[in-house]
Amino acid sequence: MQLVVNAVTADVDDAATIADVVRDLAGIAEPRGVAVALNGAVVPKASWAETRPADGDTIDVLTAVQGG
Amino acid sequence: MAETGTSAARSDAWGVWGGNPPRNRGRQPGELETDQLTIAGEQLPSRLILGTGGATSHAALEAAIRASGTGLVTVALRRLDPGAPSLLDVVERCGVRVLPNTAGCYTATEAVRLAHLAREAFDTAWVKLEVIGDEETLLPDAVELVTAAERLVEDGFTVLPYTTDDPIIAQRLADAGCAAVMPLGAPIGSGLGIRNPHNIALIRQKVTVPVILDAGIGTASDAALAMELGCDGVLLASAVTRAEHPARMAEAMRLAVDAGRLAHAAGRIPRRLYATASSPTGGLPW
Numbered sequence: 001m002q003l004v005v006n007a008v009t010a011d012v013d014d015a016a017t018i019a020d021v022v023r024d025l026a027g028i029a030e031p032r033g034v035a036v037a038l039n040g041a042v043v044p045k046a047s048w049a050e051t052r053p054a055d056g057d058t059i060d061v062l063t064a065v066q067g068g
Numbered sequence: 069m070a071e072t073g074t075s076a077a078r079s080d081a082w083g084v085w086g087g088n089p090p091r092n093r094g095r096q097p098g099e100l101e102t103d104q105l106t107i108a109g110e111q112l113p114s115r116l117i118l119g120t121g122g123a124t125s126h127a128a129l130e131a132a133i134r135a136s137g138t139g140l141v142t143v144a145l146r147r148l149d150p151g152a153p154s155l156l157d158v159v160e161r162c163g164v165r166v167l168p169n170t171a172g173c174y175t176a177t178e179a180v181r182l183a184h185l186a187r188e189a190f191d192t193a194w195v196k197l198e199v200i201g202d203e204e205t206l207l208p209d210a211v212e213l214v215t216a217a218e219r220l221v222e223d224g225f226t227v228l229p230y231t232t233d234d235p236i237i238a239q240r241l242a243d244a245g246c247a248a249v250m251p252l253g254a255p256i257g258s259g260l261g262i263r264n265p266h267n268i269a270l271i272r273q274k275v276t277v278p279v280i281l282d283a284g285i286g287t288a289s290d291a292a293l294a295m296e297l298g299c300d301g302v303l304l305a306s307a308v309t310r311a312e313h314p315a316r317m318a319e320a321m322r323l324a325v326d327a328g329r330l331a332h333a334a335g336r337i338p339r340r341l342y343a344t345a346s347s348p349t350g351g352l353p354w
Contacts, residue, residue, distance in 0.1 A: 006147040026150055033156045034148060035189035042184045060147060062185055064155045066129065067144025067171050068119030068256065068283075068305030 001055035018059070019048040025061050034063050103329065105301050107278055108194075108226045108247040113139035115295070116325045117167065117280065119305025122257070123314065126158050132308050133162045136318035142167045142196050142305070145186050167228070169196040174209070176216035183220055195220065196250070196303075197229040206256040210237045214244060221245035230282050233267040235274045242275040249275055250303060253294065254284025257306040261290040265297055272298035288317075288324035295328025296336070 001014050005021060012021060018036055023029050036043045037060040043051050053059060105112045118138040123129035133141060141164050143155060159166055168186035173179035176199060183195045199216050201209035208231050220227045226247045231237055233251045241249050251271050254260035261284060262268060272279050281294035282303040291302045302325055311317035 026148060031148070032154075033189050035145070035185040037181075037185060040181065042181075042188055044188060062145045062189060063148045064143040064159075064166065064168070064189070065146045065152075066120040066123055066155060066309075067146075067169055068121035068142055068303075 001053075003053055003056075004058045006059075006061055014055075016052070017049055018043050018051045018053065021053070021059055022048060022061055031063070034061060036061055103333070105278060107228070112301075113137070114322070114325075115301040115329060116291075116322055117142065117301060117303040118308065118318070119303060120155065120309070121171075121305045122309035124309075126153055126155065128314050129309065130158050130162060131315040132318040133158070133164060134318075135315040135322070136308065137322045138164060140165050140167050142169050142303070143190075144169055144171045145182055145189060165194075166190050166192060167194055167196050168192065169230075170198045170216075171200075173199055174201075174212075175199065176212045176219065179212070179216040180219050180223075183216075183225060184223070187225070193224055194226045194228065194247075197227050197246075208232050208252070210234065213237075214240050217241050217244045217246050228280065233264050233271065235267060235270040238271045238279075239274050242277050246277060248278040248280055248300075250280040250282035252283040253281050253290065256283045257310075258284055259286030259307060260284050261286050262293055262297070265293065268294065268299065269297045285321075288320040291321050291324040292328035292331070295325055296332050298332055301325070 001012060003010050003012055005025060018038065022034065022036060036048065038053060039058050105115045114137045116136055116138045117140045118133055118136050119142045120129055141159060143166050145168055168190055170179040170182045173182055179197060179199045186195060187193055197216055197220065199209050199212040201207050210232055213229055213231060217227050217229050221244055228248045228250055229241050229246050230250045231241060238249045238251060249271065251268060253262035268281065278300035280301040280303050281299045285291055285302065285304040285307045287307065294302050304321060308314050308318045308321060
């Protein structure tokens with residue numbers, strides 16, 4: 001299926017979970033200080049492994065950057 | 069420390085840059101140490117909150133955080149760049165807490181959504197709430213701000229709103245249950261200081277929650293003035309991170325906040341139109 005991950009279109013396995021998407025993007029399984037929004041709604045960390053996005057979904061993976 | 073151009077005389081006088089200057093000279097020991105800022109029942113080690121925006125490198129930021137003596141630093145939340153060094157590593161090394169902001173949000177809905185994401189990312193319910201009106205002035209949209217504050221308080225957040233210097237809006241935010249109010253001195257990053265000191269003093273009189281002067285600070289005297297006006301703390305970023313020598317300015321800000329706090333507590337003399345002699349008027353030999 002196709003997802004939009006951090007504004008980039010990505011082909012991922014149909015069975016992929018949010019945890020898989022985060023790991024593929026960050027390069028590690030459970031990156032610190034990261035939050036995920038699926039189509040704009042927060043997905044709690046505890047639900048990453050069970051949440052399966054659908055084709056066309058938008059996923060944002062966010063973390064801390066410098067800011068006042 | 070990344071600081072350069074430190075004179076030998078200065079190093080001799082104060083040890084190493086970033087080390088603690090002789091804080092207790094000329095006053096009762098422990099006065100500032102026991103007079104701590106408490107927000108939502110939590111004591112902070114410093115009345116200075118440092119924003120991390122604008123630093124040229126993580127190394128420069130780390131030096132500035134250490135020199136500032138702060139216990140709380142703001143961060144923004146943005147899309148993960150896997151190649152970027154981790155800001156949280158810097159924060160952790162410095163042993164300070166994170167205050168996530170909602171910078172970049174223009175509506176209450178956006179700000180509430182970003183606050184929830186920040187709570188998930190950093191495991192903290194504290195949020196520096198920003199809802200901006202336009203990108204040229206970056207001034208707060210007071211209407212959206214109050215709406216967002218009400219929602220976030222209801223959702224269990226400890227809300228520290230960046231607001232205008234309007235005492236009525238500050239009161240509305242306090243009434244909404246915000247843990248502090250953070251009026252601006254001048255637009256973000258402008259370095260213009262406190263444009264309306266009277267309003268800041270009014271806000272301090274009007275609300276019972278802590279008042280943190282946020283935005284507009286240019287140099288140490290601005291931070292000292294904020295404290296002299298009765299503010300409970302100062303939040304600044306650009307004044308330090310964009311200074312020629314960030315760690316040096318961070319230390320200046322730390323001293324200024326302490327100096328202003330002491331001056332406020334000391335009770336300044338009244339302003340007078342005419343001079344009042346401080347030397348004896350009698351006893352002259354003519």
